[in-house]
Amino acid sequence: MNRFFTEEHEWIEVNGDIATVGITDYAQEQLGDIVFVELPMPGTRVDRGGEAAVVESVKAASDVYAPVSGEVVGVNEQLEDEPSLVNESAETGGWFFQLRLSDTAELQGLMNEEAYQAYVVALG
Amino acid sequence: MSLNQSGWRPEAPAGDSRGQGAQTATGNRALMLEERLIFEIGSSESCGVDLPAPDPAAPPARLGGLERAAPAGLPGLSEPEAVRHYTRLSRQNYAIDLGLFPLGSCTMKHNPRLNEKVARMPGFADVHPLAPQGAIQGALAVIHELGEWLKALTGMPGVAMSPKAGAHGELCGLLAIRAALDVRDDPREVVLVPTSAHGTNPATAAFCGYRVEEIGATADGRVDMTALEARIGPDVAALMITNPNTCGLFERDIHRMAEAIHAAGGFLYCDGANFNAIVGRVRPGDLGVDAMHINLHKTFSTPHGGGGPGSGPVVFSEALAPFAPLPAVRLADGRFHLVEEETQADHGHGQSFGRLAAFHGQMGMFTRALAYILSHGADGLAQVSGDAVLNANYILRCLEGELDAPIAASGPCMHEALFSDKGFAEGFSTLDLAKALIDEGFHPMTMYFPLVVHGAMLVEPTETESKAALDQFITALASLARRAREGDPALKSAPHFAPRRRLDETLAARKPRLVWSEE
DSSP, rough: OOEEEEEEEEEEEEEEEEOOOEEEEEHHHHHHEEEEEOOTTTTTTETSSSEEEEESSOOOOOEEOOSSSSEEEETTTHHHOOTHHHOTTTTTOOOOOEESSSOGGGGSBBOHHHHHHHHHHHHO | OOOOOOOOOOOOSSSSSTTTOOOOOSSSSBOOOOOOHHHHHHHTTOSSSOOOOOTTTSSOOOOOTTTOOOOOOOOOHHHHHHHHHHHHHHHSSTTTTSSSOTTTTTTTOOHHHHHHHHTHHHHHHTTTTTTTTGOOHHHHHHHHHHHHHHHHHHTEEEEEEOOOOOHHHHHHHHHHHHHHHHTTTOOOEEEEEESSSTTTTHHHHHHTTEEEEEEETTTTTSHHHHHHHHHHEEEEEEEEEEESTTTTTTOOOOOHHHHHHHTTTEEEEEEGGGGGGGGTOOOOOGTOEEEEOOOTTTTOOOOTTTOOOOOOOOOOOOOOOGOOBBBBEEEEETEEEEEEETTGGGGTTTTOOOSSEEEEESSHHHHHHHHHHHHHHHHHHHHHHHHHHHOOOOOOOOHTSBBBBBTTTGGSSSSSSBBTTOOOTTOOOOOHHHHHHHHHTOOOOOSOOOOTTTEEEEEOOOOOHHHHHHHHHHHHHHHHHHHHHHOOOOHHHHHHSSSSSOHHHHHHSSSOOOOOOOO
């Protein structure tokens, strides 16, 4: 299993040294209808826990944090025209951006799917 | 006998007396008149005003070729058409003059008509901001006297009257703090804002170039003192609190907060938007506050929310008073002076952080606020805060059995009562209840704020509501709370009786149409 989760409700799927990042289905459900997504510029360096993207629902704007450090190598441009993709398929087609990992050791601190599900249940 | 020749024979109404489902050809519903956009009513081909034809003998325009070549495309309406358009629209609006306006965190109380009478006196209403000072001594006296009242009510020695609204006042306060730090060559980078503070506070701090750090709240809705005291340090310029806070609670540790921030060399800013809960009873200066804005359009009843501009004078402690902005009104030699330049050395404003607004402030709000203060007197103002708190607690205690009241157990609230959506049937939300409140004839309360409470409903009745009005509101809210608990599907499609049904907020945000176009 190469998919990990953060307490801030991002998911990250690792394939070699490239990781795809999005927000979880639980997060999109809590945010409600997504109306706008602001993505990072390819080439940007992001630090673990730093702001990497912004997601806006009808009533609130939320920061999306980088689960690990790295360089942005791709973004899901489809979200600019169809932010509703995040609601429809948060953990597949609604991905946000791709990173080239700087330090795979950073993945150690993240949750696996089982741990994340337990974490969400505990939130109530 | 003669028969009923006219045929007029009154009888009991048939069918559904509420007229549900009945259609009209016009879309109007009796006194509720439909109204199209003004561009759809008036044709740009016609003109509702009798303007003289262009004079062929007139000299050529001297606009350097910038004269408009194409029509402006303005709708041409006659005077009665224009009057009806805006009157019809105004009747679809809800206003404080129609009923209770329970917006928490934004005191919406009655605007006494005496204030309006005073504000319309030509000597106040018709003064020009550039009039010679000798000709407007009365207006300057009003600004000065109101400032003296605000200083007395807050126990603070300095005041700036020019800020135009609450957030502008916050800006004023933080700029004074920055000026005071600059003078002692003490660049600090951080402003601490508790989660129980108003939402504008972090925006103000960020606008002033500070890094905002959040301080959490305890389970009872107050600032987490452990977290606060652990964070305060030499890099913190100010702590911005709201007291009473957005949960409607008094921050009772405020003395400790003031001591901690002062000991670390920082300043205490207080958002005074909720001053109406403590006016006449607590002086923020005694609590250790260094700067606080006062929303004249809340505490002192001047109209707002479309009825008039805001006004947010700021009071300052001894430490910050020298840095207050200009212009300022000063009484010297029996005359009032509007001090406009730092270089007017004899007036002692050499350290002012500068000019915050073009002129002296919102004159029309000053006259109204002073009229309000003088008509109540000091004892009346103390009763204002007492009644505001009493009314909020009446609502809290009448409804805590119907709606979840997350912090009610910690004791009385201040001027606003906080409820949550806990206990609603699956799929039913605060939004559904708020929309149904429109059907009941009330403006909805503040919802989903403060953020720390899920599905928050924040109700501020203010002191101007009678017990009868509160009881009617409580009856409505209790009924809606029961329907939300039971999962009444009609709630999901509310409002049913408003000029427009529930709007598609998602579509409006995703595909906004902000400009009218002919389609």
